[in-house]
Amino acid sequence: MNARARAEFEILKDKERCIDCGLCERQCSNGVYKREDGRWFIADEKCVNCQRCVEMCPTGALKVIPNRNAPRGDGNWSVRAVREIYKQAETGGVLLSSMGNPSDMPTYFDRIAINASQVTNPSIDPLREPMETRVYLGAKDHEIKRDSSGRLITENRGLRLEVPILFSAMSYGSISYNAHAVLARAAQELGTYYNTGEGGLHRDFYKYGASTIVQVASGRFGVHKDYLEAGAAIEIKMGQGAKPGIGGHLPGKKIVGDIAATRMIPQGSDAISPAPHHDIYSIEDLRQLVDSLKEATEYKKPVFVKVAAVHNIAAIASGIARSGADVIVLDGWRGGTGAAPTRIRDNVGIPIELALAGVDSRLRAEGIRDRVSLIAGGSIRNSADVVKAIALGADAVYIGTAALIAMGCHMCRNCHSGKCNWGIATQDPALVSRLDVNAGVRRLIGLITAWKHEIEEMMGGMGINAIEALRGNRLMLRGLGLNSRELDILGIMHAGE
Amino acid sequence: MEIYAKGMESRHLNEIIRSCKDKNIIVRGVNGQRFIACGLDGKDITAYGTIGNGAGAYMLGGVLRVEGSAQDAAGDTMNGGEIYVGGRCGDATGYAMRGGEIYVKEDVGYRAGVHMKQYGEHRPVIVVGGTAGCFLGEYLAGGVIAVLNLKNEKCPVGEDMARGMHGGRIYVRGKVSVPLPVSVTASKARREDMELIRPQIEKFCKAFRADEREIYSEEFTLLQPAAGNPYNRLYVNN
Numbered sequence: 001m002n003a004r005a006r007a008e009f010e011i012l013k014d015k016e017r018c019i020d021c022g023l024c025e026r027q028c029s030n031g032v033y034k035r036e037d038g039r040w041f042i043a044d045e046k047c048v049n050c051q052r053c054v055e056m057c058p059t060g061a062l063k064v065i066p067n068r069n070a071p072r073g074d075g076n077w078s079v080r081a082v083r084e085i086y087k088q089a090e091t092g093g094v095l096l097s098s099m100g101n102p103s104d105m106p107t108y109f110d111r112i113a114i115n116a117s118q119v120t121n122p123s124i125d126p127l128r129e130p131m132e133t134r135v136y137l138g139a140k141d142h143e144i145k146r147d148s149s150g151r152l153i154t155e156n157r158g159l160r161l162e163v164p165i166l167f168s169a170m171s172y173g174s175i176s177y178n179a180h181a182v183l184a185r186a187a188q189e190l191g192t193y194y195n196t197g198e199g200g201l202h203r204d205f206y207k208y209g210a211s212t213i214v215q216v217a218s219g220r221f222g223v224h225k226d227y228l229e230a231g232a233a234i235e236i237k238m239g240q241g242a243k244p245g246i247g248g249h250l251p252g253k254k255i256v257g258d259i260a261a262t263r264m265i266p267q268g269s270d271a272i273s274p275a276p277h278h279d280i281y282s283i284e285d286l287r288q289l290v291d292s293l294k295e296a297t298e299y300k301k302p303v304f305v306k307v308a309a310v311h312n313i314a315a316i317a318s319g320i321a322r323s324g325a326d327v328i329v330l331d332g333w334r335g336g337t338g339a340a341p342t343r344i345r346d347n348v349g350i351p352i353e354l355a356l357a358g359v360d361s362r363l364r365a366e367g368i369r370d371r372v373s374l375i376a377g378g379s380i381r382n383s384a385d386v387v388k389a390i391a392l393g394a395d396a397v398y399i400g401t402a403a404l405i406a407m408g409c410h411m412c413r414n415c416h417s418g419k420c421n422w423g424i425a426t427q428d429p430a431l432v433s434r435l436d437v438n439a440g441v442r443r444l445i446g447l448i449t450a451w452k453h454e455i456e457e458m459m460g461g462m463g464i465n466a467i468e469a470l471r472g473n474r475l476m477l478r479g480l481g482l483n484s485r486e487l488d489i490l491g492i493m494h495a496g497e
Numbered sequence: 498m499e500i501y502a503k504g505m506e507s508r509h510l511n512e513i514i515r516s517c518k519d520k521n522i523i524v525r526g527v528n529g530q531r532f533i534a535c536g537l538d539g540k541d542i543t544a545y546g547t548i549g550n551g552a553g554a555y556m557l558g559g560v561l562r563v564e565g566s567a568q569d570a571a572g573d574t575m576n577g578g579e580i581y582v583g584g585r586c587g588d589a590t591g592y593a594m595r596g597g598e599i600y601v602k603e604d605v606g607y608r609a610g611v612h613m614k615q616y617g618e619h620r621p622v623i624v625v626g627g628t629a630g631c632f633l634g635e636y637l638a639g640g641v642i643a644v645l646n647l648k649n650e651k652c653p654v655g656e657d658m659a660r661g662m663h664g665g666r667i668y669v670r671g672k673v674s675v676p677l678p679v680s681v682t683a684s685k686a687r688r689e690d691m692e693l694i695r696p697q698i699e700k701f702c703k704a705f706r707a708d709e710r711e712i713y714s715e716e717f718t719l720l721q722p723a724a725g726n727p728y729n730r731l732y733v734n735n
Contacts, residue, residue: 084735093733219612219636220593224576225536225555264595264616265638270663272636278611279570279589288531292551292573295511296536342735417734 006086007044010067017061024053024062029419029431050412052421084342095342098415098425100242100334100379100401103346107334108353108486109385113495115476116461124465126456132466133452135164135396137373138233138302138326158326158373159233159302161396162191163452164467165386168331168377168398169215169237169306171199173250173259173271174338174415175404176432179424182407182440184208189441190448195398198222198237198248198273200262206230213304216293218247219273221263225296233327234293235304236286238277241335241378244308244349247274249339254418259427283319290324302326309333309355309378310348314362321363321372329398330355332378336401338425339416352378353392357490360393360472369472383454392490393472406447407440499523507531507549514542529568534561537578550587553580556597569606572599576619581704588630591623594640598622598697602705607655608632613665615639622694624701631655634720638664643694645701645712646670659720667720668694670712677720686717 011032018040025033030048034041047064054062071086073079084095117123124131136158145153167183174197181204183194188211195213200222205212214231216223228234239245250259250271260267280286290303305320306329307313313330320328332352337345356376363369376389377398389397405411408422415425423435455467464470478495479487487494498519502510503526510530514522520540524533527546534542538557545564553561554573566584575594582599588606591599596619604627611632613621621640626647633654634642642665646653652674659667659681668690673683691713702709 087733087735091733094731095735096732097735218593220574220595223555223574223593224595225538225557228536228555264619265614266616266664269614269638272638272661272663274636274661278608278632278635279573279592288550288570291507292532292535292554292570295508295532295551296555298515299508341732414734 001086001090003045004043005069006071006083007047007067008083009047009049009064010044010069011042011047012063012065013040013042014061014063017059019059019061021058023056023058027052027056027421029421029426029428030417048412048414048417049410050414050421051410096339096416097342097345097413098337098339099411099413100336101346102413106351107379108351108482108490109381109388111480111482112353112388112490112492113478113480114384114387114391114458114462115478117463121463123463124460126453126460129460129465131456131459132468133163133455135161135467137161137375137395140370142370159193160191161193163448163455164390164394164396165380165448165451166192166213166375166396166398167194167403168335168400169195169197169213169235170338170400170404171197171215171248171250172202172262173199173254173427175425176420176423176427176435177202177204177258178432178435178437178440179404179407180205181437182435182444183403184211185437185441186403186444186448187211189445192448193232195235196222196231199250199259199271200264201227201230202258202262215306216289217273218275218277219271221265221271221273224264228293228297228301231301233302233304234297235306235329236289236293236325237306238280238286239275239306239308239310239331240337241308241331241333241349241352242337243340243344244310244333245275246340246344246348247272247276249273254427256427283323286320286325287323294324304329304375306331308335309350309352311350313350313355314358317359318362318366318368321368325372327373327375327395328359329375329377330359331398332356332376334379335377336379336404337415352376352389354486354489356389356394357392357474357492361491364472383451384458386451387455387458387470388477390467390470391473391476393474395471402447403444406444408435408443499525502526502530502546503528505530507533511535514540527565534559534580537561547584548582553578553599556580558597566603567601572597572623575599575621583705585627591621594621594623595619596621598624598700600624600697600701600704601626603627604629605633606630608635610637610640610642610667611635613637613640613642615665622697624694624697626701626705626707628653629655629658631657632660633658634662634665634667635660637662637667637722640665641668641694641697642666643668643697643717644670645698645707647707647712662720663722665722666690666693669718669720670715671718673718673720680723681720682723683718683720686719690719691717 138158187194198217209230217237304327305325333349373395376394420426477492507530524544529549531549540559543562558578569587573592575597577596585603586605590609593612607630
């Protein structure tokens with residue numbers, strides 16, 4: 001079969017504008033462009049539409065558009081479904097994709113409206129009045145303590161976040177050194193945290209330890225005492241929203257140089273991190289890992305437990321809250337990934353909005369909500385999603401994809417190829433150097449600063465001047481076009497009520 | 498220093514051990530206290546009794562001797578040092594250990610050496626004097642496991658051993674009569690293979706007064722991963 005005829009994208013090169021500089025050829029790591037005997041040969045089928053060539057072309061001679069020619073689809077058989085069958089029939093392979101679930105299944109955030117004050121309970125102008133976006137995660141003092149002279153003792157062992165947004169786990173290996181540098185530096189400057197993922201912590205980044213959450217997963221890659229002590233908190237990864245029930249596997253060919261050293265495995269050795277922790281088959285076993293990590297770090301670090309949002313998530317979270325964990329991380333089915341089997345990514349798990357509301361309600365009903373903090377992740381796309389997630393019960397949110405887009409990701413969804421033209425999801429030194437760390441830090445700080453302003457505006461509009469008063473404040477939300485069951489689970493009323 | 502641990506909470510006991518300046522520490526009356534010697538470095542601890550879960554987890558160096566048995570997950574994510582268990586060990590002994598050595602006089606439970614890996618100078622070792630339960634060396638990525646079968650059981654290893662093994666070596670004294678995954682090859686250990694574990698066998702014999710000649714009286718089976726990456730052709734780019 002002719003691959004070019006079935007290519008997903010089509011490249012239009014304007015002959016009038018093209019000056020034959022060859023920049024597109026040099027910029028494309030996928031080998032789309034080739035010039036021979038004064039003629040351009042363009043391999044549409046190799047294009048992933050990452051927009052690198054289009055953005056770099058000095059004369060604007062290039063356009064990448066969806067291929068006007070496509071296999072025939074219909075209302076039932078989408079073109080995508082047909083293309084996937086071709087791929088599998090030809091290779092016998094499991095479909096492998098990157099980034100979050102792109103399907104058009106409902107996104108509840110888009111069907112939730114936020115309240116604002118009118119006449120009574122006046123709104124607050126955040127440009128004029130103090131507005132609190134600081135959040136503490138983890139251990140909380142349950143009683144007010146005073147010293148001998150009656151002054152409040154405000155010792156707080158929790159993590160302090162200046163904004164309720166953290167950068168979610170992305171390992172060094174799945175993303176580049178420069179991308180990690182951007183996350184670490186931006187987290188430090190913003191007063192929040194980034195997460196190592198299960199790839200260890202590069203020696204160069206130990207200096208950002210106070211802004212780092214170190215992850216421990218089933219493969220224990222890069223986990224040793226210095227690593228545990230380096231971070232501000234430790235996250236146990238039990239699951240990931242993009243691939244619940246599926247583990248991680250960084251192929252040996254990507255375990256090179258510093259990646260191997262940071263994971264503490266030999267070069268070329270497969271890094272397999274299976275979904276099950278073979279020492280955890282129960283909440284009691286989970287408690288044991290929580291305790292052993294606390295023991296190893298002398299009870300100084302909060303321990304997070306990250307799970308994918310799945311059907312019985314409320315009961316699972318209730319168990320985790322009793323395991324001694326300080327923070328529960330819920331990762332919804334839209335959550336991103338550097339590689340996941342397509343079918344798993346697109347079909348397994350549940351939306352974060354439902355999981356989060358369900359967990360918050362359950363923990364409240366059981367009277368244990370204040371034992372733990374909740375972080376929601378799995379496609380937080382803008383500041384309104386942050387506000388909605390917090391009003392549904394989250395203490396803070398994790399963002400991954402949004403942070404990558406801020407630093408230059410163009411969502412071509414080919415992280416697993418390792419050929420990222422923007423220097424993010426690649427280990428090729430020539431490609432990695434394309435990601436300017438200073439510019440990336442600036443852009444990521446820009447994004448979070450803008451979101452912070454927007455969150456303050458929305459809070460002010462509701463007459464709320466502290467994130468703490470927004471958390472779980474579901475009266476501030478109304479559903480649009482949702483049925484009564486959905487509204488029940490979300491714990492919100494319909495718009496107009 | 499000598500500590501009498503009977504009835505003591507794990508956390509309290511571990512605080513005492515951690516804050517103790519002495520290099521040599523004796524703990525008597527241990528009865529299931531967890532995480533003893535967790536993250537330990539440079540100390541020599543002798544524990545009498547049954548030591549609880551997660552003993553020697555994240556251990557960096559030093560020695561933990563158990564005059565008795567150990568429960569689950571001894572040496573979890575261990576990085577260095579030595580653990581000697583004079584009795585038997587529960588499940589998941591040496592989970593994901595990257596360095597150091599664990600010597601068990603008698604048997605180990607399920608999933609010993611799961612996820613064990615090696616890195617540079619770190620080459621973890623588990624030597625089991627008796628038998629090992631199912632799933633021995635699951636996902637093994639590096640290091641060495643030796644099962645000495647000193648009780649001369651007909652088959653000293655359980656079902657499903659070496660599942661997902663993609664590195665390292667497993668030595669079993671005698672024949673391995675359980676089915677093995679296709680990604681693993683079993684062969685008779687040659688003289689040069691045995692040379693690689695001679696120092697550890699010597700240590701085992703010294704620690705538990707075992708007879709070296711008896712150990713070598715029977716041939717060992719050596720398990721290694723078959724060449725090639727089994728996952729290479731599993732996926733298609735979508």
